Amino acid sequence: DADKAREAVEKYREYYAVTGLFECSIYPGITELLSGLSDAGTPVYLATSKPQTFAETILNHLGLAQHFKLIAGSTLDHTRDQKSQVIQWLLSQEHLTPESCLMVGDRHYDVDGARACGIEAVAVGYGYGSDEEFDKCAPAYRAESVEALAELLHRLIG
Numbered sequence: 284d285a286d287k288a289r290e291a292v293e294k295y296r297e298y299y300a301v302t303g304l305f306e307c308s309i310y311p312g313i314t315e316l317l318s319g320l321s322d323a324g325t326p327v328y329l330a331t332s333k334p335q336t337f338a339e340t341i342l343n344h345l346g347l348a349q350h351f352k353l354i355a356g357s358t359l360d361h362t363r364d365q366k367s368q369v370i371q372w373l374l375s376q377e378h379l380t381p382e383s384c385l386m387v388g389d390r391h392y393d394v395d396g397a398r399a400c401g402i403e404a405v406a407v408g409y410g411y412g413s414d415e416e417f418d419k420c421a422p423a424y425r426a427e428s429v430e431a432l433a434e435l436l437h438r439l440i441g
Contacts, residue, residue, distance in 0.1 A: 312429035366396025
């Protein structure tokens with residue numbers, strides 16, 4: 284029921300806020316990719332369904348936060364909890380046009396959220412999504428590895 288569901292979410296967040304958010308690792312090649320984009324002056328943003336405070340903590344812990352111009356996440360009060368809401372908030376905060384952006388994600392939520400905001404998306408094959416999932420949501424681009432993503436970004440943004 285709804286009360287049990289709320290209780291489960293609270294327990295999950297208690298664990299995640301102290302321990303779970305540190306149970307992650309960086310995909311090989313991501314640090315170099317982000318560093319290269321930063322060095323080239325390409326602004327990189329994060330639009331995540333994770334609560335923004337958790338995303339900031341994780342990226343700082345992993346030493347990646349400096350590569351992002353803005354970290355945008357969901358809110359714990361549910362005023363911004365859909366992927367499209369997070370993306371739209373980021374666009375408005377940074378005065379970005381959808382045509383000037385490209386979403387990179389590993390789930391259909393990323394592709395669908397980007398599409399709802401008028402942004403093309405790259406689905407990456409090294410995350411949590413599956414080929415079947417991406418076949419259904421039809422991203423503009425696909426990259427099976429970090430190296431393939433780097434090559435695609437180089438072609439698209441120079």
